[in-house]
Amino acid sequence: xxxxxxxxxxxxxxxxRAALVGLLAAAIFINYIDRGNLATAAPLIKSELHLTxxxxxxxxxxxxxxxxxxxxxxxxxxxxxxxxRALALGFAIWSLATALTGLAxxxxxxxxxxxxxxxxxxxxxxxxxKLMAENxxxxxxxxxxGLIVSGVAFGPAFGTLAGGxxxxxxGWRTMFLLFGLVAMLWLIxxxxxxxxxxxxxxxxxxxxxxxxxxxxxxxxxxxWGATLGHFCVNYSLYFVLSWLPxxxxxxxxxxxxxMAKLGAAVYCVHGVxxxxxxxxxxxxxxxxxxxxxxxxxxxxxxHLGVAAGLVGCALGRPDVVIASLFLCGAFFGLNGTWPxxxxxxxxxxxxxxxxxxxxxxxxxxxxxPVVTGKIxxxxxxFEFAFLVAAAVSLLGxxxxxxxxxRVAPVRWEEx
Numbered sequence: 001x002x003x004x005x006x007x008x009x010x011x012x013x014x015x016x017r018a019a020l021v022g023l024l025a026a027a028i029f030i031n032y033i034d035r036g037n038l039a040t041a042a043p044l045i046k047s048e049l050h051l052t053x054x055x056x057x058x059x060x061x062x063x064x065x066x067x068x069x070x071x072x073x074x075x076x077x078x079x080x081x082x083x084x085r086a087l088a089l090g091f092a093i094w095s096l097a098t099a100l101t102g103l104a105x106x107x108x109x110x111x112x113x114x115x116x117x118x119x120x121x122x123x124x125x126x127x128x129x130k131l132m133a134e135n136x137x138x139x140x141x142x143x144x145x146g147l148i149v150s151g152v153a154f155g156p157a158f159g160t161l162a163g164g165x166x167x168x169x170x171g172w173r174t175m176f177l178l179f180g181l182v183a184m185l186w187l188i189x190x191x192x193x194x195x196x197x198x199x200x201x202x203x204x205x206x207x208x209x210x211x212x213x214x215x216x217x218x219x220x221x222x223x224w225g226a227t228l229g230h231f232c233v234n235y236s237l238y239f240v241l242s243w244l245p246x247x248x249x250x251x252x253x254x255x256x257x258x259m260a261k262l263g264a265a266v267y268c269v270h271g272v273x274x275x276x277x278x279x280x281x282x283x284x285x286x287x288x289x290x291x292x293x294x295x296x297x298x299x300x301x302x303h304l305g306v307a308a309g310l311v312g313c314a315l316g317r318p319d320v321v322i323a324s325l326f327l328c329g330a331f332f333g334l335n336g337t338w339p340x341x342x343x344x345x346x347x348x349x350x351x352x353x354x355x356x357x358x359x360x361x362x363x364x365x366x367x368x369p370v371v372t373g374k375i376x377x378x379x380x381x382f383e384f385a386f387l388v389a390a391a392v393s394l395l396g397x398x399x400x401x402x403x404x405x406r407v408a409p410v411r412w413e414e415x
Contacts, residue, residue, distance in 0.1 A: 032155025040163040041172035057373025062114040064365035070122025075355020083131040084194035090123025099180025102173040133350035141339040146278020150271040157267030164260025225404030230361035232396025273333020292407040303397035305331025314386035
C-alpha cells in the first residue's frame with residue numbers, strides 16, 4: 001500500500017471514530033432527556049392527573065424495574081448483535097415510548113410507558129462501553145467518555161429548559177411527542193457510521209476471543225468496588241434528576257420557568273465539568289501519571305464534593321442552596337465511572353462487565369425515588385432526603401478508593 005493511501009485510510013478511520021464518539025454523545029444526550037422529562041413535567045402531570053408524591057416516585061422508579069435487570073440482558077445482546085445494532089434497537093424502542101407518553105390517559109398508562117422506556121434505554125451503556133473499548137486505547141478513554149457522558153448533564157439541561165418552555169407554551173403532552181419523534185432522526189447517521197468504523201488492530205484478538213464466563217466476572221473484587229461506587233453516584237444523581245424540579249417549585253417557591261433556568265444551568269456546569277475532567281485526566285496520563293492514580297483520585301474527589309453540595313442544599317439559606325447545587329454539578333463531572341469500567345474489562349468483556357455493574361448500580365434508581373417520596377410525604381420536607389443522599393455519596397468514595405484495588409486491565413486469561 002502506498003504512503004498516500006495509508007494516510008487516507010488513517011484519516012478516514014480517525015474521522016469515522018470521531019463521528020462514532022459524536023453520535024454516542026448524542027445518543028446519551030437524548031437518553032437523559034427522555035428519562036428526565038417526567039421530572040420536568042411532574043408539577044403539571046401531578047396536578048392534572050391528581051397524583052400523590054408516592055405515585056410520582058413510583059412512576060420514576062418504574063423506569064428502573066426494566067432498565068436495571070435489562071442491563072444484564074443488554075450486555076449479552078450487545079455481544080451477540082454487536083454494539084451498533086443493539087444500540088439502534090434500544091434507541092428506537094425508547095424514542096417510541098417517549099412519544100407515546102404524550103398520549104397517556106392516566107397513572108396506569110404512564111407507568112406502562114415508563115417500563116417500556118426502561119427496556120429501550122437499557123441498551124445504551126453496555127453497547128456504548130463495548131464500542132469504546134473496541135475502538136479507543138485506555139489512555140484515550142477519559143476525554144472521549146467525557147464528551148459522551150456529558151449527555152448525562154446536557155440532556156437534562158436541555159430537557160429542563162426546553163421542556164419548561166414547551167410546558168409553559170403548549171403543555172406536557174406536546175413536549176413528550178416532540179422529544180420522542182424528533183429523536184428518531186438520530187438513527188439515520190448512526191447506520192452510516194456503523195458501516196464505516198472498524199475496530200483498532202490492537203484489540204482485534206480480544207474481540208474475537210469469547211467474553212469470560214459470568215462466574216469469572218463475578219469473582220473480580222474490582223467489579224464489586226466499582227459497582228458500589230457506581231450505585232452511590234447513581235443514587236445521588238437520580239435523586240437530583242428525579243426531584244430537583246418538584247423541590248424547587250413546591251418547597252423553594254420557584255416558578256416553572258425559574259426552575260427550568262436554574263436546573264438547566266446546574267446541569268450545564270455538570271456537562272462542562274465532565275468534559276474538562278476527561279481532557280485533564282488524559283493529559284495527565286499522557287505526561288506519565290498513573291492511570292490508577294488519576295482515575296481514582298478524580299472519582300473519589302467527585303463523591304466528596306457531591307456530598308458537601310447535598311448537605312449545603314439541606315441546611316443552607318437560599319443563596320447557599322443555589323451555590324450548593326452548582327457545587328454538586330461541578331463535582332458530578334469528575335466521576336470516572338465509564339473510563340474505569342472500560343479499562344478494567346477491556347474490549348473482550350466490556351459489554352458483559354458494564355451490564356453487571358450498571359445493572360446492580362441502577363437499583364439505586366428503583367430505591368432513591370421511592371425512598372425520597374416517602375421521606376417527603378412523612379416529614380413534609382426534602383432536608384432529610386438530601387442528607388441521606390449525601391451519606392450515600394460518601395459511601396461511594398469507599399467503593400472506588402478502598403474496595404477497588406487498582407484501575408488496570410483484568411488479565412482474563414489468568415482470571
